[in-house]
Amino acid sequence: MSGKRERILWVDAARCLAILCVVLCHATERIYSFDVDFMAGISTLSNVFAFLCFSVGRLGVPLFLFISGYLLMGREYDTKDCFRFWKRNLLPLLVTTEIWIVLYNIFCAWYYDTPFSVAELLSNMLLFENVNLSHFWYMPMILSVYLFLPLLSNTLQMFDKKVWNVLLGASFVYLCVVPLLNVWLGATTGESLSSSVNFQFLGGYYGLYLILGSYVRRGDFDRVKTWVLWIVGILSFSAVVGIQLLAFHYNYKYKVWYNSAFLMIGALCLFLIVSRFHRFPFLNGIQSLSRHSFAIYLIHAPVRLLVAKCTDIDSVALARPVKVALLFVISLFISWAAGALLSRIPKIGGVLTLERANR
Numbered sequence: 001m002s003g004k005r006e007r008i009l010w011v012d013a014a015r016c017l018a019i020l021c022v023v024l025c026h027a028t029e030r031i032y033s034f035d036v037d038f039m040a041g042i043s044t045l046s047n048v049f050a051f052l053c054f055s056v057g058r059l060g061v062p063l064f065l066f067i068s069g070y071l072l073m074g075r076e077y078d079t080k081d082c083f084r085f086w087k088r089n090l091l092p093l094l095v096t097t098e099i100w101i102v103l104y105n106i107f108c109a110w111y112y113d114t115p116f117s118v119a120e121l122l123s124n125m126l127l128f129e130n131v132n133l134s135h136f137w138y139m140p141m142i143l144s145v146y147l148f149l150p151l152l153s154n155t156l157q158m159f160d161k162k163v164w165n166v167l168l169g170a171s172f173v174y175l176c177v178v179p180l181l182n183v184w185l186g187a188t189t190g191e192s193l194s195s196s197v198n199f200q201f202l203g204g205y206y207g208l209y210l211i212l213g214s215y216v217r218r219g220d221f222d223r224v225k226t227w228v229l230w231i232v233g234i235l236s237f238s239a240v241v242g243i244q245l246l247a248f249h250y251n252y253k254y255k256v257w258y259n260s261a262f263l264m265i266g267a268l269c270l271f272l273i274v275s276r277f278h279r280f281p282f283l284n285g286i287q288s289l290s291r292h293s294f295a296i297y298l299i300h301a302p303v304r305l306l307v308a309k310c311t312d313i314d315s316v317a318l319a320r321p322v323k324v325a326l327l328f329v330i331s332l333f334i335s336w337a338a339g340a341l342l343s344r345i346p347k348i349g350g351v352l353t354l355e356r357a358n359r
Helices: 009-031 036-040 044-057 060-072 079-111 118-125 138-158 161-188 204-218 226-249 261-275 283-291 293-310 320-343 349-353
Strands: none
Touching (some): 009 293, 060 138, 138 204, 283 293, 283 320
């Protein structure tokens, strides 16, 4: 989300793929509850389908973060650049977030039939607690990332790649490998590893995604063959799905999060593969989805709730995979259309959707 730049078609494709993944993730979560008892009561094939769709969905946020790192972290920021970045990128994002917090609070009070709480609204607006919608956690996270991004970008430029490889290697082990070990320990022994080492000054594992995106921009992975990316990506993604299935087999609830080493590796391989495409089918649709991706992200959660309620989707006599597909498609196209319409509102359309950032 930055100012005007030359359009990069594969970045549009990556952004399009990212928003499709996010909508699929939340549609899958709506149909499958992912608790131990529920998953034990459905067939093995349905379990595999659920975790497959959910894991594909989890690729969305990493792709968005890779894109931010690729576009925004390839240079040094002086004092003027830093304030310009905050003004052009952080401030509009904050204003849009605050507007949607008000809209979300009104929607939740109506949808859940609860009294409108000014105290809760203020707490949400001050970012002390999240709005009661599954996607909103991303907004405080990306605001924090944008606040410190110029500093992180400058630090990245100051030191040789060898220095950063050491830092990233240590961060990757503690932030992304240890959580996987804890899944195994939790499933088999009920124990877990804990560490007092703190990598938050790098932005935690979200910062790793940004830095890896900047590595892609710098060409650090150019020598890796595409066939190697396919193999590593497929194996990593298979591990993501398999670990979740194995955890539930041991009656241990585990839904992959963005601190998974295998998810990070698989998403990076996917990002690199997309970056090597030069032609894309349905280019107009890809560019439209890319342009409206942030609006779709903001709109799709309330739309998903309304679609599920209006269709009484829990009671419809359809197989759960069909329900996932229907909820995904209907939510996507309604959110896409709504985002396009909102962006056309004179003066305030750009504020509501931040479409300018994706042009």
